[in-house]
Amino acid sequence: MDRRSLFFTAPRETAVRETTFSVEPDEVVVRTRASAINAGTELLIYRGEAPSELPADVTIESLDGDLSYPVRYGYAAVGDVVAAGDAVDDEWEGRTVFSFNPHDTAFAATPDQLVPVPDAVDPATMTMLPSAETATSLVLDGQPTVGERVVVFGAGIIGLFTLGILSAFPLGQLVAVEPVPERREHARRMGADVAVAPEDLDDVISGEQAQGADLLYELSGQPAALDDAVTAAGYDSRVVVGSWYGTKRASLDLGAGFHRDRISIESSQVSTLAPKSRGRWDKQRRLSTALEQLQRLDTDPLVTHHIPFDDAPSAYERLDDGRSDCLQVLLTYDD
Template sequence: MTDPDTTRAQPEADSRARSLYFTAPGTVAVRSRPVPEPGPEEVRVRTTASAISAGTEGLLYRGEAPTDLPADEELEAFDGDLSFPLRYGYAAVGEVTAVGANVAEKWLERTVFAYNAHESQFVAEPETLLPVPDGVPPREATLFANLETAVTFLLDGEPRLGERVTVFGQGTVGLLTTALLARTPLETLVAFEPDENRRQRAERFGADRALDPADDDVSEAFREIAGDRADLSYELSGDPDALNDAVATTGFDGRVLVGSWYGTKSATLDLGGRFHRDRIEIRSSQVSTIDPRLSGRWSRERRHDLTWEWLQRLEVAPLLTHEVPLEDAGEAYELLEERPDEAIQVVLTYE
């Protein structure tokens, strides 16, 4: 705790900070604590909105995340593992309301993005925060982490001129990945997604076709559209069974990029057919790190800059389908778990 005289701050409307906790499978709780005071090298942020990661947080909510796995070793806001009770979330946008004695006053009142858990007020070191560019609404800025993930998928997948590409799963990250892929010089881009509304959104974002994977043999359906199998397939659905479909859809010397995190769910793969002879490559991709092959030219700062640029270029507002006050967060997770077809991106609000 710092001496109040050394902290420059706005008056605080809330006397208590509120944090969301995953407390048991299917259960979340909002707990309060004193408003944190920034240390000499820190700032305090009052959160405006934070985006729920339906994939990762869905695993936490269902108790399907490996409890011995570190929360995220690359992000300073997280410590410990994924066991209950757990604070989580990594897409918060808010306003800096106090700065420590050794922090430049220019940070005060700045709108920032933070890889921080769902909570109404928190402290952080300025270098861990990303100033939100002028003209980006706070609600849309909560999509930064999802879009950064999509940017990473393109960097890792390396879609090439004239390639045939498919994307399995059109949640928020899948749709953003489709939108970026549609702006590369591909020959064919096909999305597979069970939900009709998301299929329609995928085609508006630029997919040549968006199909229900339950309707037909996905490999045959893709070849009817593209004339051959895919050069590159993305598995972003969160469903381990979809990985077999992605492999089946991919052609000779093709790449399958797995962006899904399955948690404790196992994937049973059929690798006894074409997979071996067709030299199909399966690779994982995840946003916490940069592919070592790119790290000489790409830094997190460069990737951040590119993500902000595309956040302003893409029409992302239609993805924000629901806003739920933090106090009603349980309803938000029930919506995503029980009626996922009704929502794309759910945002928690803190007014």
């Protein structure tokens, strides 16, 4: 079957190309309505800052090959099932579904690769399910406890979802660190007690009653922020790194309080579950929890741009410019 697909073709270059796909008897055909650009990973690929030899994602069947150009990439598509193979129950036809699929006008998938969109959830909102799942995974890995001081570096989409989920915990204080004023406002609305610029963080977490933070998340995508997180960490604290820096290097000052304060740094990545969680959690439970959080949180203000699929190159240019009014960008498909 014919379709159009978005390709990253070179640093800061994208193209919409005609492609084809086949449909097996156990698959359905989905006509895409909207897909979300996940700015962290996709901008690394767009800028040429992702390791080209790295597999695209071994846990997502629709992402094959590596990250060398040209590459199709993306994992947040919502559309309508317009046809079903002979081995698929007819009840799937007509359903609106989510899939971890790249930016294509149409695609084939087996039913077990799809998540039906609940009646109460708008398709545009459903495209942000991967962000909710990533944030859920971050919170599971961080294991916040009652009364803790928690700091989240970065109020992009992942940071904001993480703040929203953390806001339901009985924390002592929830702080967002973000240089962009508009995003600090989003952070407060998502539940942060305090949202500050990086240079003002020390005033919030130091003093007689607050000697550093207990739990810190680095979600800004900026390697320098990891050093700031270590500096802001208190005794026996932990720093969870959810950012993927690609080929960018992180330079850390570990010669000050890092050792004496017994600070731990750990990675968090949504493709797998942490070993400490696998006895009670699997991916389906995590995804179901993420869907519950997606429905609980007020995410409508996070979607700042709806851009037609054929104008996708302009969407990446806008995100790459770092414009303060640009947060969650959706690609829309009208045909």
